[in-house]
Amino acid sequence: ATLLLLHGPNLNLLGTREPGVYGHATLAEIDADLRQRAEAAGHRLESLQSNAEHVLVDRVQAAAVDGTAFVLINPAAFTHTSVALRDALLAVAIPYIEIHLSNPHAREPFRKQSYFSDHAVGVVCGFGADSYRYALDAALKQLASA
Ligand code: DQA
DSSP: OEEEEEEOTTGGGTTTSOHHHHOSOOHHHHHHHHHHHHHHTTOEEEEEEOSOHHHHHHHHHHHTTTTEEEEEEEOGGGGGTOHHHHHHHHHHTOOEEEEESSOGGGSOGGGSOOSSGGGSSEEEESSTTHHHHHHHHHHHHHHHTO
């Protein structure tokens, strides 16, 4: 199957961005690691990072017709703001897992609110770059039992 990995704003800066909060792994490393693991399991993984809400909305809409079976998404700051990205995921009705490097519940109060968690298959947060691996493992398990 084809999995789509989406990253929201500022995640292009991973590696140098607040390493005490987000770790030292770069986005390219995370993408390559997940692609490799997905392929080893016989799947395909595409990834996209954007700082622009509409680019992510357009990509989710495209996923409805390109055969994407599962979405892994770290909406980053859009987690707490984007009704539009939430609506896009609900519109295409593709199952998704919400991912965060940090644990938003242990940070500023405004990070406790997510527009994505209530419809997610699950949420993985707080494990740094490993959050992405755990989410991929969960997605692969879901696909195997589908
Ligand atoms: C984040 C958490 C968000 O609150 C924040 O805005 C981000 C990254 C994370 O992965 O920990 O940009 O999604």
